[in-house]
Amino acid sequence: MKVWTKSIVSLLCLGSLLLLTGCGKEATLEPPKIYFGQAVCDVCGMIVSDERFSAAEVVIRDGQVVVRAFDDTGEVFGLTVPVGVEYAWYVHDMYSLEWVDARDAVYLRSDELHTPMGLGIAAFATRAAAESAQAELGGEVLVFDDLWVSQP
16 A cells, blocks of 8 residues: 555655746746736835736746836836846737737827826837827837837
């Protein structure tokens, strides 16, 4: 009976180890899962609650995925480029709420956009969507490089 018990314990330990290591799967830069109403903004400490304006940074350090959440799209533009690590920035499309690579998104900056930190910037997956919002809210349609302060 003792041999049987030791075998089961060994198998359970091996199974747990495989689960913890991700079964050898490499870390990837995919849009993260953010729990709205629970996640805390890495810049200001506010609860991330409005999906329309949320953003995220995904970084791979030492094989581990690190996610930083932001409650306002505009906060992405104050980030610095991580040195020596893989990274990606994602923003939510204001209409579809789908993640979009921040460097591929089209933005609207408008005083009529009431974002969580008052930065007045919203992201869109397409220029047509940004221009549609501009027709309603006014403001200026921009791309990532127009807003990015310190170019990578």
